[in-house]
Amino acid sequence: MKPGRFLSFEGIDGAGKSSHIEWLAGWLRERGREVLVTREPGGTELAERLRELVLHQPMDALTEALLVFAARRDHLATQIEPALARGSVVLCDRFTDATFAYQGAGRGFDLGVLATLETWVQQGRQPDLTLWFDLAPATAAARRAAVRAPDRFESQDQAFFERVRAGYARRAADDPARFAIVDASATPEAVRRQIETTLDARGPW
Numbered sequence: 001m002k003p004g005r006f007l008s009f010e011g012i013d014g015a016g017k018s019s020h021i022e023w024l025a026g027w028l029r030e031r032g033r034e035v036l037v038t039r040e041p042g043g044t045e046l047a048e049r050l051r052e053l054v055l056h057q058p059m060d061a062l063t064e065a066l067l068v069f070a071a072r073r074d075h076l077a078t079q080i081e082p083a084l085a086r087g088s089v090v091l092c093d094r095f096t097d098a099t100f101a102y103q104g105a106g107r108g109f110d111l112g113v114l115a116t117l118e119t120w121v122q123q124g125r126q127p128d129l130t131l132w133f134d135l136a137p138a139t140a141a142a143r144r145a146a147v148r149a150p151d152r153f154e155s156q157d158q159a160f161f162e163r164v165r166a167g168y169a170r171r172a173a174d175d176p177a178r179f180a181i182v183d184a185s186a187t188p189e190a191v192r193r194q195i196e197t198t199l200d201a202r203g204p205w
């Protein structure tokens with residue numbers, strides 16, 4: 001059996017993560033891999049209920065951080081770890097880097113507390129590879145406006161998304177071996193080629 005692999009997709013809202021996850025799932029399945037496509041906050045019945053609250057209910061930054069980590073704990077224990085143990089590739093639309101970027105850099109919440117929660121909840125588990133879809137906030141906002149109504153995060157101003165982007169840049173600089181930076185301003189075909197090149201370099205799959 002091939003070992004399980006854990007891939008996360010990160011970036012500001014509208015960067016193109018969701019559009020490319022299904023494509024990558026197909027690419028991996030063609031190569032004979034079992035794939036679990038999932039997302040955070042979410043991925044379990046409990047975590048999806050917490051997601052609804054986080055996305056739509058007003059709350060302070062500590063409550064927000066505790067709820068996303070509570071959702072993550074349930075998701076890891078009941079979905080991600082079992083999938084990795086049976087040799088699947090897990091494709092997760094956002095993971096803990098989003099907490100450091102949104103609650104940490106975006107909201108200004110204490111990074112030390114987030115690091116403590118990360119240790120408790122993940123027990124050393126990290127994605128094997130994180131694809132960071134990097135895009136200017138103005139471009140992402142234009143893409144979002146064309147397709148959907150904003151939630152609590154998407155209705156934030158451009159300065160918030162500049163901070164979130166800087167938060168991702170810091171996480172990438174802290175762990176360059178895990179991160180691959182995707183230029184998300186490229187055409188969808190060119191984005192797919194970047195992902196393929198990255199995966200080819202990290203194979204075999």
Ligand SMILES: Nc1ncnc2c1ncn2[C@@H]1O[C@H](COP(=O)(O)OP(=O)(O)O)[C@@H](O)[C@H]1O
Nearest residue numbers: 013014015016017018019143147186187188191
């Ligand atoms: N490379 C791209 N160029 C132009 N538009 C894109 C690109 N990637 C995605 N989009 C479009 O931008 C919008 C937001 O993409 P989405 O995948 O939902 O982003 P995310 O999941 O990162 O929030 C969608 O309408 C999608 O079709």
Ligand SMILES: Cc1cn([C@H]2C[C@H](O)[C@@H](COP(=O)(O)OP(=O)(O)O)O2)c(=O)[nH]c1=O
Nearest residue numbers: 013040041068094095098099102103153154
């Ligand atoms: C995982 C996670 C997401 N978020 C936010 C970022 C996003 O704005 C939102 C939901 O993410 P996402 O699934 O990308 O939204 P959509 O379905 O609209 O594409 O949750 C956090 O603030 N902290 C976190 O830890």
